[in-house]
Structure formats: C-alpha cells, structure tokens
Ligand SMILES: Nc1nc2c(c(=O)[nH]1)N[C@H]1C(S)=C(S)[C@@H](COP(=O)(O)OP(=O)(O)OC[C@H]3O[C@@H](n4cnc5c(N)ncnc54)[C@H](O)[C@@H]3O)O[C@H]1N2
Ligand code: MOO
C-alpha cells in the first residue's frame with residue numbers, strides 16, 4: 337500500500353522548520369570580511385557624526401553678523417586670514433569682517449557660524465565681497481547631525497550590506513561581532529544523474545539541482561561541502577547522509593522524497609531516527625518537500641524536480657539559514673504586481689509561479705516565465721520572482737493583482753503570511 341501523506345499549509349511548514357532552527361553562535365571577524373554577515377551586536381554610535389562642525393561647501397567661513405545688510409549695490413568686503421583644507425584646523429578665531437577660505441569637510445574655525453559658497457563671492461586683493469546676508473548657522477554641517485554619541489543605530493540581527501560597512505568603519509569597528517556562518521552539505525540523489533560534463537546517454541539526465549543549490553548558497557555567501565551524486569541505493573545513501581551530517585551544520589538533499597520505489601529519503605530518515613517535520617506541503621511545485629531534524633541539525637529533503645527543488649530552497653532552506661545566523665528579517669520581500677498574462681489553471685494548492693517582474697508605465701507587472709510545471713528548468717532560469725496564488729483560487733487573468741516574492745534580494749522581511 338502506498339503511504340497516504342497529509343498535506344500541511346505552507347505557512348505551517350515554514351513555522352515548523354523555523355521552530356527547529358538552532359542558532360549557530362558568534363565570532364569576531366575583520367571588517368573587511370563582514371559583508372553579507374549578520375550583526376551579532378548592535379551598532380552604537382561611539383561618537384558624534386560628524387565629530388565636529390564642518391563646512392558642507394568649498395567657500396569661506398564667516399561670522400553671519402558681519403554679512404548683515406549686504407546687497408548687490410552695497411556689497412560687504414571680508415579679509416581672508418588663512419585657508420583650511422579638509423583634515424586641517426584654523427589656527428585662530430576670526431574677528432570682525434574676517435574669513436577663512438574653507439574646503440568641504442574642513443572643521444569650522446572658532447567664531448565662524450556661516451559658510452559662503454565660492455560661487456556667491458567676488459574675489460578682491462585681500463579677500464572677497466558678498467551680496468547677501470547670511471543667517472547664523474547657514475551652510476554648516478553640525479556635529480552630531482547624522483548620529484549622536486551613544487545612540488543605537490542598527491540592531492543586532494541585521495544583515496551587513498555596504499552601507500552597514502560604511503557605518504562600522506565610521507566608528508572604528510576594525511573588528512565586528514557577527515553570527516558564524518553555517519556549513520551546508522549538498523547531496524544530489526538519483527541513479528539517472530550524469531555529471532555536468534558527461535554526454536547524454538539514454539535514460540539519463542545531467543544533474544542540474546546540485547549546481548543550482550550551490551549557486552543558491554553562493555548567493556547567500558554560505559559555504560558548503562558537496563557530497564556529489566549518489567545512485568538510489570538505500571545503504572549507500574544512508575552512509576553518505578550520515579557522514580554529511582557529521583561534517584556539516586545542515587544537509588540539503590535533492591530527489592528521492594516522493595513515494596516511488598527508489599525514493600529512499602523517507603527510509604533514510606527512519607533508519608537514522610530523524611524526526612520528520614512534514615512530508616507533504618499544500619503547495620505546487622514542491623508538494624513532496626520533506627524536512628527532518630536529527631540532533632538539532634536540519635535535513636532538507638528537496639524534491640528532485642528542478643522547479644520544486646528551487647522553490648523548496650527559497651521557501652524553507654533560505655529563511656532557516658538566515659535564522660541560524662540570527663537574522664531577524666529572514667524572509668523574501670513581498671510585493672503586489674499586476675499579472676501580465678492569463679494563468680488559467682485552478683490552484684487546489686498554493687502555487688508558486690516562476691515569473692519575471694518589471695516596473696512598467698502601468699506599475700509593477702509580473703509575467704510567468706514560460707513552461708511552469710514542477711519539472712521545468714527553463715522558467716527558473718528566466719524568473720526573478722515567484723508569483724503566489726493562494727490555494728482554493730481559480731484561474732487568474734491578465735490585469736489581476738497578485739502577490740510576488742522577490743528572489744535574490746538582500747533586503748528581508750520579518751514575517752510571511754503564505
Ligand atoms: N505516485 C506519486 N508520484 C509522484 C508524486 C506523488 O505524490 N505520488 N509526487 C510527484 C511530485 S509532486 C514530485 S515533485 C516528484 C518528486 O520526486 P522526488 O523528490 O522523489 O525526486 P525523484 O523521484 O528523485 O526525481 C523527480 C524528477 O526530478 C529529476 N531529478 C532528480 N534529481 C535531479 C537533479 N539533481 N537534477 C535534475 N533533475 C533531477 C528526476 O530525474 C525526475 O524526473 O514526484 C512525483 N511523483
Ligand atoms: O512536489 Mo511536486 O513539485 O508538487 O510537482
């Protein structure tokens with residue numbers, strides 16, 4: 337008798353996985369290696385930014401009071417007492433009708449409270465004249481206007497991007513405390529699989545899931561150990577899975593999770609004593625996606641069908657990895673879009689359509705990326721998002737508003753309602 341599996345909702349499946357995620361710990365690394373890591377400490381302003389009042393322009397630092405009453409017909413003349421380039425400080429305070437020539441980023445000299453841009457002046461033998469009055473404080477970049485000392489600027493659990501790196505560098509974080517990165521294991525199962533460089537022979541196909549998963553991990557900056565391909569043999573596959581689990585923090589297998597005679601992952605989980613979190617999800621593709629856990633390590637049994645494999649990774653594996661690293665926004669961002677063409681199939685299960693979104697004069701439009709069955713490989717290559725059609729809905733028409741999940745985005749969200 338074939339086992340009858342009971343599908344659970346996608347949101348419930350995601351929750352079950354996330355509930356099993358164990359944090360991977362922290363480490364201190366050099367700032368130059370920190371891009372793509374998750375902050376394990378908040379960024380606190382160690383000092384004001386800017387750390388001193390400075391000029392935002394190339395011009396002259398003056399006392400605003402000295403410019404009072406200036407007009408085009410009665411220009412006011414200033415004597416220039418010196419020059420301050422960025423990185424230098426003025427030697428003395430300025431007095432009445434005195435000015436420092438000052439460059440963008442240079443510290444304001446004592447007594448000066450306004451900056452006149454070079455373009456607003458006419459040069460004279462001893463300085464310049466100007467034709468309008470300046471307010472005290474005009475054209476000054478104030479100490480602390482960007483960040484105040486002691487302020488918490490970014491919270492722990494945030495993914496470090498180039499802007500975060502700039503902030504860390506500003507405060508002198510030569511080293512930064514981040515989450516460790518887990519090491520993934522990858523195993524492609526299937527007696528039919530050939531290596532990428534092999535010529536096709538009858539009945540066989542090339543392994544595309546292995547390289548795809550490696551790239552999905554690369555996109556996240558996650559290192560992996562590849563266990564290559566394994567033929568559908570129970571003993572051999574069990575040995576490889578066991579070894580992989582010993583050597584890595586979690587394991588991704590592809591294929592062998594359905595009810596076929598050579599689908600051995602369910603038997604392997606049983607042999608190893610792994611707890612199966614689910615083996616059927618009310619989604620398409622990827623309904624047979626199975627996730628199990630053993631000794632705190634997750635085993636992602638992704639389907640062999642390429643589109644199902646891809647989708648299973650994005651929906652379950654990716655947020656779990658990010659959560660292992662303490663990322664507080666581990667889910668793909670969601671947007672609404674106008675459907676660009678009819679999609680007439682009914683959706684007994686939640687459907688994730690590989691699609692391509694673009695911003696057009698009509699707003700964001702998402703178009704299915706061609707052949708969209710679970711075994712499709714071409715639409716994964718063309719797509720940049722997943723259209724989500726909820727279960728229980730009928731066909732959709734061009735012009736309908738749909739939700740999309742953005743692939744490959746650095747920006748995450750804290751919650752999903754799938
Ligand atoms: N009687 C039933 N049959 C099937 C069911 C079901 O519920 N009852 N589910 C179907 C669904 S849905 C899917 S999806 C597949 C899932 O199959 P498996 O995860 O067990 O994967 P395999 O059987 O190993 O392979 C499926 C398919 O994918 C190809 N494949 C496998 N690995 C790779 C790879 N690394 N690169 C490229 N392509 C790969 C494989 O050759 C098969 O064509 O089961 C349905 N059947
Ligand atoms: O798991 Mo299958 O991908 O739903 O077609």
Ligand SMILES: [Mg+2]
Pocket residue numbers: 591592593594595596598599640
């Ligand atoms: Mg199968």
